[in-house]
Amino acid sequence: MLSKSRGAVPRRGTRTGPVAGRNRRGTGAALVLMAPFFVLFALATLAPIGYAIYLSLFAQRASGLGFGGTRTVWVGLDNYVRVLTDGGYTSSYLHIAVYALVAVPLVLGLSVAVALLLDSAYAFGRRAAQLGLFVPHLVPGVIAALLWAYLYTPQVSPVVSALNRLSVHVNLLGHTFSYPTLVNVVLWESLGYNIVIYYASLQAIPREMTEAAVVDGSGEWRTAWHIKLPLIRSAVALTAIFSAIGAMQLFAEPLLLSDAGAVGITPTWTPNLYAYSAAFTRSNNYGVAAAAALLLAAFAAVLSFLVSRWAKPWQQT
Amino acid sequence: MTVNLLLLITACYTFFPLVWTVFAALKSAGAVQTGDVLSLRHFNVVANVRLLWTFQGGVYERWFLNSILYAGVGAGLGALICVAAGYAFDKYDFRGKDQLFGLVLLGVLVPAAATTLPLYLLASKVGLVNTYWAVLIPSLVNPFGVYLARVFSAGYVPNEVLEAARADGAGELRMFLRLSLPMLRSGYTTILLFHFSTIWNGFFLALVMLTDQRLFPVSLGIYELNSSLSSEGPALLPVVMLGSLISILPLLVIFISLQRFWKAGLTAGSVK
Numbered sequence: 001m002l003s004k005s006r007g008a009v010p011r012r013g014t015r016t017g018p019v020a021g022r023n024r025r026g027t028g029a030a031l032v033l034m035a036p037f038f039v040l041f042a043l044a045t046l047a048p049i050g051y052a053i054y055l056s057l058f059a060q061r062a063s064g065l066g067f068g069g070t071r072t073v074w075v076g077l078d079n080y081v082r083v084l085t086d087g088g089y090t091s092s093y094l095h096i097a098v099y100a101l102v103a104v105p106l107v108l109g110l111s112v113a114v115a116l117l118l119d120s121a122y123a124f125g126r127r128a129a130q131l132g133l134f135v136p137h138l139v140p141g142v143i144a145a146l147l148w149a150y151l152y153t154p155q156v157s158p159v160v161s162a163l164n165r166l167s168v169h170v171n172l173l174g175h176t177f178s179y180p181t182l183v184n185v186v187l188w189e190s191l192g193y194n195i196v197i198y199y200a201s202l203q204a205i206p207r208e209m210t211e212a213a214v215v216d217g218s219g220e221w222r223t224a225w226h227i228k229l230p231l232i233r234s235a236v237a238l239t240a241i242f243s244a245i246g247a248m249q250l251f252a253e254p255l256l257l258s259d260a261g262a263v264g265i266t267p268t269w270t271p272n273l274y275a276y277s278a279a280f281t282r283s284n285n286y287g288v289a290a291a292a293a294l295l296l297a298a299f300a301a302v303l304s305f306l307v308s309r310w311a312k313p314w315q316q317t
Numbered sequence: 318m319t320v321n322l323l324l325l326i327t328a329c330y331t332f333f334p335l336v337w338t339v340f341a342a343l344k345s346a347g348a349v350q351t352g353d354v355l356s357l358r359h360f361n362v363v364a365n366v367r368l369l370w371t372f373q374g375g376v377y378e379r380w381f382l383n384s385i386l387y388a389g390v391g392a393g394l395g396a397l398i399c400v401a402a403g404y405a406f407d408k409y410d411f412r413g414k415d416q417l418f419g420l421v422l423l424g425v426l427v428p429a430a431a432t433t434l435p436l437y438l439l440a441s442k443v444g445l446v447n448t449y450w451a452v453l454i455p456s457l458v459n460p461f462g463v464y465l466a467r468v469f470s471a472g473y474v475p476n477e478v479l480e481a482a483r484a485d486g487a488g489e490l491r492m493f494l495r496l497s498l499p500m501l502r503s504g505y506t507t508i509l510l511f512h513f514s515t516i517w518n519g520f521f522l523a524l525v526m527l528t529d530q531r532l533f534p535v536s537l538g539i540y541e542l543n544s545s546l547s548s549e550g551p552a553l554l555p556v557v558m559l560g561s562l563i564s565i566l567p568l569l570v571i572f573i574s575l576q577r578f579w580k581a582g583l584t585a586g587s588v589k
Contacts, residue, residue: 029489030409034417037402037463044455045424045432051442052435114327122320129324131573133331138568140518140536143561146543147334150341155352158337192331249430252520259544275434276525286438297431304426 049297056080056290079291089292092271093299100247103183108240110187111194112232116224118195119202130199133192141189142252148185149260152177173257178264185253186246194239201235202228241307248300251276271296342559346551349558365555369563372556379531380538381563384517386449387534391456392513399459399512400505403466404497408479418467424460430521437525451526452534456516462508469504470497507578514568535564 056079060070083089114133118126136144151157152172163170172181205228213223251272258265267281268274271292279289340354348359369377406418436455437446445451474497482492498505523537530538543557572579 026409026489027411029493030405030411032490033401033405033493036398037458038417040398040454040458041420041424041460044436044458045427048432048435048439051439055438114324117320117324120320122318123324124321129328131576132328134572135335135569136331138514138518138572139335139565140520142520142536142540143564144334146539146557146561147338150349151334151337156350156354158352158355161352188331188334191327245426245428249428251430256540272430272521279434279437280525289434290438293431293434297427297435300431301423301427308426 049294052290052294055286056294057287059287060285075287079287080295083288083291083295088268089271089274092268092274096247096250096270099179099182099250100244102179103186103247104240104243106183107187107190107243108194108236111191111239112198112229112236114191115195115198115202115232116228118199119228120220120224126199130192130196133195135192136189137193139189142256144189145185145253145256148181148188149256149262152181152257152262153260173260173262175264178257178262181257181262182250182253182265185257190243190246197235197239198232201232205231237307241304244307245300245304248272248296248303271299338558338562342555342562344555346554349554350551361555365559368553369556369559372553376530377535377538377556377560380533380535383532384534384536384564385567387452387456387519387523388513388516391453391516392509395457395459396462396505396509396512398457399462399508400466400469400498400501401493403463403468404470404474404493404501406463406467407470408474408476408497421460421463424458425464433522433525436522440526446526447528447532449532452523452532455522456519459508459512459515462512465508466501466504469501469507473500473504503578506575510571510575510579513571517568535560539564 057074057076058072059075059079061073117123118129123129139147151159154160154171154173157172160170160172171177209231210223210227213227218226249272250270254265254269254273255267258267258269267277275289275292275296278285278292337354341349343362343365344354344359345361345364348354348361353359402421406414406421433455440446440451445454478496478500479492482496487496517534518536519534520536520540523534524540527533527537530541533541539557539560542553542560546554546557
């Protein structure tokens with residue numbers, strides 16, 4: 001024990017284990033160190049949620065005479081009912097569900113595949129490849145969506161004109177391509193990011209394990225599938241959570257594609273877009289916007305909690 | 318070799334839009350509009366640069382400096398706040414610690430975008446909308462950074478060192494500043510790097526909070542400018558393209574020069 005007291009403040013209590021125990025000095029220091037974060041967290045996350053709950057229980061109604069301002073009335077859960085029975089809101093969840101079912105397995109699957117290729121004995125220029133593939137992640141999402149929107153636009157896009165020359169006439173901004181064009185933007189942004197994570201996990205696998213498999217006559221394919229893949233499971237789980245959370249907050253990409261004239265993507269296509277347009281472009285209806293945003297926050301928190309419970313990426317070994 | 322061929326295809330897919338952007342940024346609006354981008358004709362470099370820098374009294378430069386302010390101050394200070402909190406979670410034991418850390422993880426799980434609109438509603442109530450503060454204050458909060466800082470603290474700050482300092486009568490806060498913080502420097506850099514890129518790439522918060530274009534970060538500025546093309550005509554298209562290209566450069570430079578830090582950050586959450 002090192003609890004011999006020195007200085008002005010005598011140490012109270014006993015320490016258990018290597019960390020400072022439940023002594024008043026340690027607790028005080030912990031509080032001081034944590035205070036800035038939790039004050040800001042309360043201001044920027046908890047307080048807004050509380051205020052949104054309050055707002056969601058009220059609505060603006062035109063005052064009786066029909067002109068001159070509105071008054072605020074208590075409506076209970078009416079805003080929630082209104083949002084949940086609005087086909088626009090419920091179908092926005094359908095959109096992100098379909099999107100996530102396509103995008104998450106596709107993005108993760110391709111990332112794993114490329115990471116395994118990089119990790120294989122035959123790959124050249126691994127460092128450069130990693131860095132290069134990471135570059136799209138450094139492009140702001142709104143800029144990436146903007147660039148791809150131009151690459152989907154007829155006349156401007158070299159892709160479309162190349163297809164035209166091959167007598168393939170497609171309208172990438174048509175209904176058929178709503179999901180593919182959106183998934184492509186996100187794939188482009190996140191492929192390299194995931195690859196770098198997976199590649200690092202693959203590099204952390206002890207060489208003896210893969211070498212032993214090779215000695216036992218296992219080919220590259222079998223080694224990758226049976227040895228390497230199970231060992232990077234927690235990395236894949238973590239990125240799956242981030243991808244799913246990302247899907248739920250989808251905003252800039254569909255907004256940009258919608259602006260560029262993608263007919264299948266409406267201005268209320270995702271829950272976030274719906275809440276945004278309820279607050280700003282459609283009606284300035286803050287009660288409805290608050291209800292829509294809160295439902296999304298609750299839904300996202302529950303879903304990602306369930307996924308993280310199932311995948312246990314926080315566990316450290 | 319199949320492996321390298323497949324990697325090459327991936328590289329082409331990754332770089333094609335970037336190469337296209339570089340060309341589009343250096344060409345006249347007419348060439349971009351008619352799809353004549355990937356050729357060696359119609360370069361208009363000097364005029365494009367001049368247009369970008371003089372457009373609306375140099376507002377692009379202002380956007381760029383705003384982004385540096387938001388991301389620099391937000392990440393510089395925000396990462397320090399994360400490190401302090403993560404370190405406290407790792408090194409101290411007190412009642413309610415698990416519940417408090419649960420709150421941090423909840424902050425990781427609830428998407429920031431879902432709380433941005435409520436944040437706007439609150440900010441408009443207290444009159445902070447359309448100020449620098451409206452973007453800066455929320456940008457400081459990074460629950461995942463606290464999680465990472467806890468992992469780094471467990472890895473980089475040996476408890477024995479703290480015990481020894483305590484035995485010598487050092488104050489707890491002094492120990493953090495003089496002893497632990499220097500040991501957590503690479504962890505701090507990693508968190509700062511990711512925090513910086515999140516703020517730099519951010520768009521939704523600024524879109525919701527700001528209407529005065531002199532306060533815009535560069536991502537929002539380019540978005541608004543691009544939206545105005547449909548009504549204003551394509552004359553400013555080079556500003557959008559060149560502006561987009563330049564907006565990527567700071568992160569590119571930072572990430573290339575600090576490679577080992579971001580790799581550490583990417584793997585700290587998953588490998589450990």
